[in-house]
Amino acid sequence: MEWIPWTVIIGVLLVAAIAGLSIVISKKRAEARGELPKKEAPAVEGVASAELVETAPPVEVEAVEAEVVEPQIAAPLEETALVEPIAPVVPEIEEPEKAASRLARLRRKLADSNNALARALADLLSSDRIDDETWDDFETTLITSDLGVGPTGELVGALRQQLRIDGIADPEQAKDLLRSELIKLVNPDLDRTLKLEHADGAPAVLLVVGVNGTGKTTTVGKLGRMLVAEDKTVLFGAADTFRAAAAEQLTTWGERVGVETIRSDEGADPASVAFNAVEEGINRGVDVVLVDTAGRLHTKVGLMDELGKVKRVIEKKAPVNEVLLVLDATTGQNGLTQARIFAEVVDVTGIVLTKLDGSAKGGIVVQVQRELGVPVKFIGLGEGADDLAPFDAEQFVDGLLGN
Numbered sequence: 001m002e003w004i005p006w007t008v009i010i011g012v013l014l015v016a017a018i019a020g021l022s023i024v025i026s027k028k029r030a031e032a033r034g035e036l037p038k039k040e041a042p043a044v045e046g047v048a049s050a051e052l053v054e055t056a057p058p059v060e061v062e063a064v065e066a067e068v069v070e071p072q073i074a075a076p077l078e079e080t081a082l083v084e085p086i087a088p089v090v091p092e093i094e095e096p097e098k099a100a101s102r103l104a105r106l107r108r109k110l111a112d113s114n115n116a117l118a119r120a121l122a123d124l125l126s127s128d129r130i131d132d133e134t135w136d137d138f139e140t141t142l143i144t145s146d147l148g149v150g151p152t153g154e155l156v157g158a159l160r161q162q163l164r165i166d167g168i169a170d171p172e173q174a175k176d177l178l179r180s181e182l183i184k185l186v187n188p189d190l191d192r193t194l195k196l197e198h199a200d201g202a203p204a205v206l207l208v209v210g211v212n213g214t215g216k217t218t219t220v221g222k223l224g225r226m227l228v229a230e231d232k233t234v235l236f237g238a239a240d241t242f243r244a245a246a247a248e249q250l251t252t253w254g255e256r257v258g259v260e261t262i263r264s265d266e267g268a269d270p271a272s273v274a275f276n277a278v279e280e281g282i283n284r285g286v287d288v289v290l291v292d293t294a295g296r297l298h299t300k301v302g303l304m305d306e307l308g309k310v311k312r313v314i315e316k317k318a319p320v321n322e323v324l325l326v327l328d329a330t331t332g333q334n335g336l337t338q339a340r341i342f343a344e345v346v347d348v349t350g351i352v353l354t355k356l357d358g359s360a361k362g363g364i365v366v367q368v369q370r371e372l373g374v375p376v377k378f379i380g381l382g383e384g385a386d387d388l389a390p391f392d393a394e395q396f397v398d399g400l401l402g403n
C-alpha cells in the first residue's frame with residue numbers, strides 16, 4: 001500500500017463522489033417529471049410514524065376527499081334539465097249541470113233502477129187479462145213497495161172503477177190512466193221550490209239534518225253545486241264536528257265549485273260552527289249558507305236536543321229558511337219513523353230522498369209526504385256530483401213507468 005500515492009486515492013474518491021451526486025440529482029429530476037413513482041407514505045402506525053404524518057397533514061387529505069365527493073352529489077346537466085318545476089296545486093273549478101237538464105237524465109236513471117213500484121206497474125200493464133187475482137197481486141206489490149196501505153187502496157180502487165166504467169182494454173189507455181192516478185198520489189200541487197228569499201244583509205239559511213249515513217254531506221255538496229249553477233253565491237258550514245272527515249269531505253265538494261267552507265276542529269260545538277258560518281255569510285253578503293249537521297239517531301234524546309240548539313243559535317243571527325231532512329229511500333218504514341221525530345224537533349220543511357237509484361222501493365215518496373205534510377223537494381239518484389234533482393211529480397211517475 002506504501003507505493004500508491006495519496007493524490008491517486010484522493011482523485012478516485014473525488015470521482016466516486018461526483019458520480020454518486022449526479023445519480024441522485026438525475027433521480028430527483030425524473031421524479032419531478034413523473035417518470036418515476038413517488039415514495040408512498042406508510043400507514044400511520046405508532047410513534048415512529050409521527051414524522052410522516054407531519055409531512056402529509058390531514059387537512060390536505062380531507063381537501064382531496066371533498067373534491068372527490070362533490071361531483072358525485074351534483075346531478076348531471078341533462079338530468080337537471082329534465083326536472084319539471086313544481087307548480088302550486090290550484091283546484092280546477094267545475095261548471096255544474098243546470099237543474100233543468102239533470103231532470104231528464106235522472107229520469108232515465110230512475111227507469112233503469114230496480115224499483116219495486118216500477119216493476120209492479122210494469123207487471124200490471126203487461127198482463128193479458130186483468131182479473132181479481134191480478135188486482136190482488138198488484139195490491140200486494142204496491143204495499144211492499146213502501147206506498148203504504150192507504151195510498152195503495154186509493155190507487156187500486158180508482159183504477160178498478162175506471163177500468164170497469166170506461167171499459168178500457170187498450171194497454172196504452174190503461175197506462176195513461178195509471179199515470180194520472182199516480183201523479184195524483186204524488187201530489188203535483190205541493191210547493192217544492194227551495195225557499196231562498198232573504199232579508200237584505202242576511203243570507204238564506206238551509207239546515208240539513210238526518211240520521212247517520214243517509215247522505216247529508218253529499219247532499220249539501222250537490223245542492224251547493226246546483227245553487228252555484230243558478231248563479232247564487234254560497235257558503236258551507238261544516239257543523240258535523242263529530243266526524244272530522246265530514247268537514248274534509250264538504251271542503252272538497254266546495255273547492256270543486258268555488259264554495260268556501262267554514263269549519264272548526266273535530267269535537268267543537270256544532271251550534272257555534274253553524275253560528276260562525278251564518279255570521280261569515282252575513283259579512284260576505286252571500287245568497288245562501290248551507291249548514292251540514294252530524295248524523296244522529298232519532299232515538300237519542302241528547303243528540304236531538306243538540307240539533308234543536310243548533311237551529312236556535314243560528315236564528316240569533318238569521319232566520320232558517322229551510323230544514324231539509326235527508327232520508328235514505330232504501331230504509332223504507334224506518335225512514336218514516338225518523339221523519340216523524342226529526343219533524344217534531346226541528347220543524348222540517350222539505351225532504352231529500354237519497355239513493356233512489358239503488359234498491360229503493362219508490363213508494364216512500366208518497367208515504368213520507370202524507371205522514372209529514374211536507375213535500376219531497378229533491379231526490380238523489382247516485383253518487384255523482386250532479387246526481388241530485390229537484391223533485392217533480394210528473395217526471396218521477398214517468399221515470400217509474402219507464403216513459
Ligand SMILES: Nc1nc2c(ncn2[C@@H]2O[C@H](COP(=O)(O)OP(=O)(O)OP(=O)(O)O)[C@@H](O)[C@H]2O)c(=O)[nH]1
Nearest residue numbers: 212213214215216217218295354355380381382383
Ligand atoms: N247510490 C247513492 N249513494 C248516495 C246517494 N247520496 C249519498 N250517497 C252515498 O251515501 C254515503 C254516505 O253519504 P254521506 O254524505 O257521507 O252521509 P252523511 O249522512 O253525511 O253521513 P254521516 O255524517 O256519517 O251521518 C256515501 O257513500 C255517498 O256517496 C245517492 O243518491 N245514491
